[in-house]
Amino acid sequence: MPLRHPHAHHRGRQGSGGRDAGSAIMNAPERSLASAAQTGKPADAGRRRFLAAGAITVGFTLLPAARLYAAEAAQGPKLPGSLNTNPMLDAWIRLDAQGKLTVYTGKAELGTGVRTALLQIAAEELDVDPSAIHFVTADTQLTPNEGYTAGSHTIADSGTALLNAAAQVRALLLQAAAARLGVDADTLKIDNGFIVAGDGRSLRYGEAVDGLDLHRPAAPVSTLKDPASHKVIGKPMQRLDIPGKVTGGASYVQDMRLPGMVHARAVRPPSYGARLTGVDSARVEAMPGVVKVVRDGSYLAVVAEDEWQAIQAMRELAASATWEETNTMPAPDQIHAALMKMPAREIAVADQPGPAGGAARTLHARYTKPYLVHGSIGPSCSVALFENDRLTVWTHTQGVFPLRAGLAEMLSMPPENIRCVHVEGSGCYGHNAADDVAADAALIARAVPGRPVRMQWMREQEHTWEPFGPAMVTDVKASLDADGKVIDWQYEIWSNSHNQRIDNAGRLMPTWALEHPFTPAPPKPIPMPEGGGDRNSIPLYDFAGVRVQHHFIPDMPLRVSAMRSLGAYHNIFTIESFMDELARAANADPVEFRLRHLGNPRGRDVIALAAEKFGWKDRGKRPPGHGIGFSFAQYKNLMAFLAIAMEIAVERESGRVRIGRVVAACDCGQIVNPDGVRNQIEGGILQSTSWTLYEQLQYDTRRITSYDWSGYPIMRFSDVPATVEVHLIDRPGAPFLGAGEASQGPASAALGNAIADAIGVRLRDLPLAAGRRLREAARPSAA
Known part of the structure; x- marks a missing residue:
């Protein structure tokens, strides 16, 4: 918010x-x-x-x-x-x-x-x-x-x-x-x-x-x-959740049906901070099946006996509502410049002075990331029952206890009178609207006590009101000595908070519209080594001098919060893209250049395994428009090690990217379920390549405009890699290292490096295939 x-x-x-x-x-x-x-x-x-x-x-x-x-x-x-x-x-x-x-x-x-x-x-x-x-x-x-x-x-x-x-x-x-x-x-x-x-x-x-x-x-x-x-x-063990999902069984909170259940829909404001100035609720209350119209200040919702009746009533309610809009946002083509001008809290993430002098060559580059939408395939949903001064909420939140605390504050109820039960939602991986829809369900259930309320968001509400993944700017400068070794690394990040989860009731979006609204708790940076916008900003490589500065921006032009891997996605994209630029300047092979700067034995192991399984040394000369890329990181410098090699082809006339073979190697300590680890690495690669090529929020100076899939394109089945191989290094008895978000950053950089290899032009602004960017860069004259 x-x-x-x-x-x-x-x-x-x-x-x-x-x-x-x-x-x-x-x-x-x-x-x-x-x-x-x-x-x-x-x-x-x-x-x-x-x-x-x-x-x-x-x-x-x-x-x-x-x-x-x-x-x-x-x-x-x-x-x-x-x-x-x-x-x-x-x-x-x-x-x-x-x-x-x-x-x-x-x-x-x-x-x-x-x-x-x-x-x-x-x-x-x-x-x-x-x-x-x-x-x-x-x-x-x-x-x-x-x-x-x-x-x-x-x-x-x-x-x-x-x-x-x-x-x-x-x-x-x-x-x-x-x-x-x-x-x-x-x-x-x-x-x-x-x-x-x-x-x-x-x-x-x-x-x-x-x-x-x-x-x-x-x-x-x-x-x-x-x-x-x-x-x-x-x-390997068959996943418990898969049979119901692949056979159409009831698997998600969206599928829940309870006896006596009613259906609810909310009417959202057209923009941040818009105030409801009028609505014809009497006409809607007279519609067939309508149980109640709920209004509290600018908060507006309808309850009906069945779902279609609720949708029809919501549309009538929305059509009769009038709003006063006052909010403005920076123009989308100026957002990165605007972020860099906003007041920031300065955080010195790393400050290790390098040697004085000795630089044979210095390179500098700037990379940008847009706002991203979670884009859950199933819009957020929750079911709530308020009865005998007790509330039960079935929810796909990622934190039942923090949500309970937020709901208790919102409703002025003792926390022990609220029970939050997790039920899977159809799509998540980050702070989407799961908590917000639970707040909706709780508010509406209180208005119709004794009946379970199923609150379901609409697609346009999901795309316009969820917390987005923050836009970012990264700036990097590094110096090479005469032997092609990095002797100095200077790195800066401009980013909003990557965590606006439920610290208080004000973090629940529906509370902003109440007659007595709640204010979100102030944004706070996440301390390293976990980090938020600065997650994975410290390279794992052995550079003589390293300086990393995080410009943490409290003011948020758009509502943002956690998205899978937080700042690691863009920081690894930047670091690993720039490593390829440095390797090229040093006339070095990208894999050899990484190994030259890496002493961590487990990191070296995954790099060597990915390169071997890909056949990096035997790759040969590539046809025009074909490229290969490599990338490596340890998630948060704490969790799983992962290296990726990727081959792609770029159609120069259209700018379309076809991803051929992807080979990944992962070390996540002792492996519990190898199939499960492979699932996560594969899924992360697909998600990351979709972000990297296509995804960016669309908006103007007042409203979010990418309210459906036509305005927010994601990777289609025809665009997925031809093959994805995941090779695992098991270390029985070693600590478990999380692998769920290990591939987002490396996949983005491997793809960016492969595109640069294919067309001879380095693209640094995400998404790489946005508009005519890649098509123009891929023209023979550009290369």
Whole structure:
């Protein structure tokens, strides 16, 4: 939201398990809440029955004792992964006397396959088949609070927590069984949920847990299984979420249907800050099926018995509404110049002086990135039920706990009276409108208590009101010595915030239009090494001198927030494009030039593997208009290492780019599900090439104009690469390194480098194929 919003003066505020695995694991929270909605019973009645029947006292990290343990853990040794903030073992794993095994994670499935991978981790260390586990994700009433599912942290944080929690629970079960059987724990073996003694006697897990209290803090060190003995980790497993998606089953929150459910649509202002000056709500309320017109200041919505009635009523309501528009935005062709002139908070990201003198040649270049749209294939949706002063929201948010806090502030409700349950949405990867539509659903559900409300955005609303990926400017200057080594690297970034997630109710867009609106919390930079606009701005290469300056711009001409990989996409595009420019100036092969400056052995390994599998050394002379490109990065300099080689062809007459072969090599530490990693690398390559070639938000000085797919083109099936190969380096026993966003930056630079190789002209303004840019550059006279 622009900080110049007229209401700023008001108050602050996503195989082997088979059918049984899927049926045992998926959507339990959704089913239980749907049942509660039908019966009218409290949503936690089943949980109370479980507590009465189970042998374990169930605790949550919100309890005072858990907070005490968390405080003690913070003062003592750091616990692995998310155990550090959720240290109680039974926040992650619970087992009753009947042997029912339930595993919890605060992370959400966003289409990346993490639900499957996390299940594999827990099953491995608990020594059970994955189908034996009831798996629950991201539910404020049931799961640990792990914040947001973002930044490729799920396996690294939640996976590490589950790995260690499961190992500790297994050890406790062995100790309990040893005491029951009168033997040494070292003599016991586990066989799929049975603990077996050397004399043949055995106990089920449920029997071993009798009298064992898992409501205890985790230890900082766990006895993990030898990776050589792994049967589940490191093996392909059919993703739990795929069967329903490919067969047309109910898979998304958009598919939810509850008894007595009504449908809602909102009428959005035509531009940021527009004020509703009049509307004929009486005529709309008289339309067939209309339940209620909801108005609060400039907030306007309609509720109807069925979806088509809601759409028709929304259109009538919109047609009768009049607005006062006052907001202005910089002209799109001036946006990058405007960003560089705005007041900025100066952040010295790196300042390592290089040697004085010795520069044989200095190069300088500037790169730009436009605003990007998330473009979720399914517009955002949420279902909410307000009943007996309690609110339940089914949502595809990336953070159920932060959303609950924002909704509680918006509605002036105690957080404990709100339950947010994650259900997958059709498209995400970043901060799209999932939280906003949940706020819509909550506001409208309060106006029609006792009936579930399904709130669905329209395509034009999704494209014009979601938080966009920020525009950026990067400027780089580097010097080479006489031997072709980089001795000095000077880098600058101009960017808005890349994270406007729900710090307060004012971050929820619908609250801006209320009679008493909320103001968004001020934007703040994300500290490195995670970073926001400066993510991946420090090269991993061994340069003698490195200076990186981040001009963090608080003022936001357009509404922006997190988009997959944040600033890493453009920073890696810049760094790796400029590395090719430097290699050319040094008369060096691009791969050899990178290796010349890289000491990190794991980085060198992925570069060597990608080059070998691509056949980089044997590539030969290319036909006119054909090019190859290479790129490398370690995501955030913390997560997965990834290198990409790409070959393309450019049609000089039309400027069309045809992507031929793409070869990637990835090192993400210990691999849980190799198919899942390949899925993410492949998907990231496709998404990144779409951004890099085609995507940019269209707007004028008042409104967003790319409100549908014709105004915001994305890659089509006819444009995808002919082949994509992903080669993995597995490191059993090594820490998990997130891979979900590892390929966005390298794919963009490999593509840019290949285009430069094909046409002999370097393009530095994204998207590369926008308008006539590539076609004009590809003309023989231009090259």
